Amino acid sequence: MKLAVVGGGSTYTPELIDGFARLRDTLPIEELVLVDPAADRLELVGGLARRIFAKQDHAGRITTTTDVDAGVADADAVLLQLRVGGQAARERDETWPLECGCVGQETTGAGGLAKALRTVPVVLDIAERVRRANPDAWIIDFTNPVGIVTRALLQAGHKAVGLCNVAIGFQRKFARLLDVNPSEVHLDHVGLNHLTWELGVRLGGPDGENVLPRLLAEHGEAIAADLRMDRRIVDRLGVVPSYYLRYFYAHDEVVRELGTKPSRAAEVAAMEKELLAMYGDPALDEKPELLAKRGGAFYSEAAVDLAASLLGDGGSPVQVVNTYNRGTLPFLPDDAVIEVQARVGRDGAAPLPVPALDPLYAGLIANVTAYEDLALDAALRGGRDRVFKALLAHPLIGQFDYAEGLTDRLIAHNREHLAWA
Template identity: 65%
Template sequence: MKLAVVGGGSTYTPELIDGFARLRDVLPISEIALIDPDPRRLAPVAGVSARMLAGAGHPARITTASDPAEGAAGAQAVLVQLRVGGQAARHLDETVPLSCGCVGQETTGAGGLAKALRTVPVVLDIAERVAEAAPDAWIIDFTNPVGIVTRALLDAGHRAIGLCNVAIGFQRRFAALLGADPGRISLGHVGLNHLTWERSVLLDGREVLPELLDGHAETIADSVGLPAALLRRLGMVPSYYLRYFYEHDAVVAEQRDAPTRAAKVAAMEAELLELYADPAVATKPELLSGRGGAFYSEAAVDLAAALLGDRPGPLVVNVRNGGTLPFLPPEAIIEVPASVGPDGAVPLPVDPVPPLLSGLIAHVAAYEELAGLAAMRGGVDAVTDALLAHPLIGQASVAADLAARLVEAGREHLPWARGEG
C-alpha cells in the first residue's frame, strides 16, 4: 500500500512516521511518498523519516517529490497537511485581527478566514493534480481550517474527508484520568471543526462524564483554558477553541502582551530541521511534542485503515451534515462520530443539540459558508461579508476595516488581490 503526504516537508511529518511505524499491523504500508516544493525542508524530513522506519524495522520505503501528481501516483490515500505562507503568514493571522480588537488565532475568527483565503485555492489545485494521478485515492485533509477546506474539496467532487486531533486528544486524556485503555472510551463529540463539545464519555458503554467532572474538573478545565465551574454547570467539556468565544476579551488582552504562537513555532521548526538533518537522529525528537498535533498519527492511521477497508469502524471526522444536525443545511461540514468504511463516512445519530450549542454552531456554520465563497471567488466585499457573519467580529465598521487589513497583509498569496484573477 502506498500513502502520500502533501506537505511532507512539515516538521509534523516525523510524528506521522512514528505512528506508521508503531501501528504497522493496523495499516500495512509499503511506500510513503513525501511531497513538498521546498527541498530545504523535504530533504532533512525525508532523511529522518527513513531512519525512523529502518530503526523500527518497518519495511516501507520513503520516496520524495516536489510535484503532487508525481508523488501521488499509485497512492491509495493522500494526506494533505500544508501551510500556505508558512509561519510568516501565520504571524499575520495572529496579529492583524488584534489590531482591530479581535482574537488573533490561525483557525478561529478573522485569522482563520485569512488562512482559508490563501489555502482553499491551493488545496483545490493540488487535489485536481492528485485526482489525475490517483483517481481512486482518498484525500484526508488535516489542513486548517479543516471544515472550510473539506467542504471545498467535497463541493469540487473529490473523495475527501476531514480529520482533526481534538477528539482523539480528549479520548486519550479522559482514558488517562480514568486509568483505562483508550480503546474503551467513546465520545459524544458534536459541533464543527474547532467548535466542539464532549457531551458524553462512555467507558465500555457506561456514561462516566459526571464522574470525570466530579473528580477531575480542575484538571480538565486547565487543559481547555476555561473555569472548572463552567464545565460543571454545563455538564460537558468544550474544546480549547471555545475559549476564544467564552473568554474573548481575556484572550485578546493576553495575546496583546505575549509573543505569537507563530514566533514560537518558527524557532522550534528551525531547531527541529537541524535535528532532522543529523544522520545520528533516528527517533522522534522530544522537542516535537511541543510542536502540536498530539495523537495526529494515531488518528490518521485509524482513518486511513477504515477508509481502505482494513479496519472499518466509528471515528470522529469532518463530514457532510446531511440531516444529522437538523438546524444546519445538508451541505455543511460537521465534526461528529461517523461510521467510516471503504465507501466513506456516514454520521452516526446525534442526540438533540440544545440552543446554547446549536445557536453558536449555526452562526459559525453560516460564516464558514461565506468564508468558503470568499476563498473561491475573492473580493474585499466577500471577505467583509464573512467577517460580518462571524460571531467574534459581527460589527460593520470592524468587519470592513479588518477585511481591508487582511487582504493587504495576505496580498502575496491572493492573486485576485493583485488583479491576477
C-alpha cells in the same frame, strides 16, 4: 499500498512517520512519498523518516519529491497537511486582528478566514491532480481550517474526509484519568471543526455508561486547566468544550492576553528551527521529545486509523471525522461539514445519529456554519465584499467597523496569495 503526504516537509511529519512505523499491521504501507516545495526541509525530514522506519524494521520505502504530480501518482490515499505562506503568514494572522480588538488566531476569526482564502484554491488544485492520477484515491485533509477545506473538497466532488486531533486527544486524556484503555472510551463529540463539545464520555461503546459527570466531579480542576478556562465555565456547562471555545467564552480576556506576549507563530517558528537542526543529525532515529510541544498530539494514530478504514478493514469502525452533515444536525444544511462520530469504511464516512442539541450549542454551530458558507464563497470567488460579509457574520467579530477594518488588513497582508486582489 502507496500513500503520499503533501506538506511532507512539515516538522509534524516525524510524528506521522512514527505512527506509520508502530502501526504497520493496521496500515501496511509499501511506499510513502513525502511531497513539499521546500527541498531543504524535505530532505531533512525525509532522512529522519527513513531512519525511523529502519529502526522499527518497517520494510516500506520512503521517497521525497517537490513535484506534486509525481508524488501523488498511483497513490491510494493522499494526506494534506500544508500551510500556504508558512509560519510568516501565520504570524500575521495572529497579530493584525488584534489591531481591531479581535482575537488573532490561525483557524478562527479573521486569521482563520485569511488562512482559508490562501488555502482553499491551493488544496483544490492539488485535489484535481490527485483525481487525474487516481480517481479512486482518498484525500485525508488535516489542513486548517479543516471544516472549510473539507467542504471545498467535497463540494468539488472529491473523495475526501477531514481529520482533526482534538477528539483523539480528549479520548487519550480521559482514558488516563479513568485508568482504562483508550479503545474503551467513546466520546459524544459534536459540533464543527474547532467548535466542538464532549457531551458525554462513555465506557465500552456508544451505548455505554456516561462517566462524564464523574470525570468533572473528580478531575474538573485539571480538565479546566488543560482547556485554559475557568472551572466555573466547565461546571456550569456540564460538558467539556474544545479549548478553541475559549476564544468565544473568554474573548476579551484572550485578546488582552495575546497583546502581552509573543505570538504562538513566533514560538513555533523558533521550535521548528530547533527541530530541523535535530532532524539533520544522522544519529537521530526517533521523533524527539520537543516535537510534542509543537502540537498535533496523536495525529499519527488518528491518521492511521482513518486511512486503514478507508482503504481496508484495519481501522476502527467508528471515528470522529469531518464530513457532510446529511441531516445529522437538522438545523444545518445537508452539505454543511460537521465534526462528529461517524461509521467509516471503504465508501467513506457516515455520521452517527446525534441527540437534539441544547440551543446553547446549536445556536453557535448554526452561526459559525453561516460564516463558513460565506468564507468558502469568498475563497472560491474572491472580492472585497465577500470577505467583508464573511467577517461581519463571524460571531467573534460581528460589528460593521471591525469588519471594515479587518477586511482592509486581511487583503493588505495576503495580497500575494489572493489572485483577485
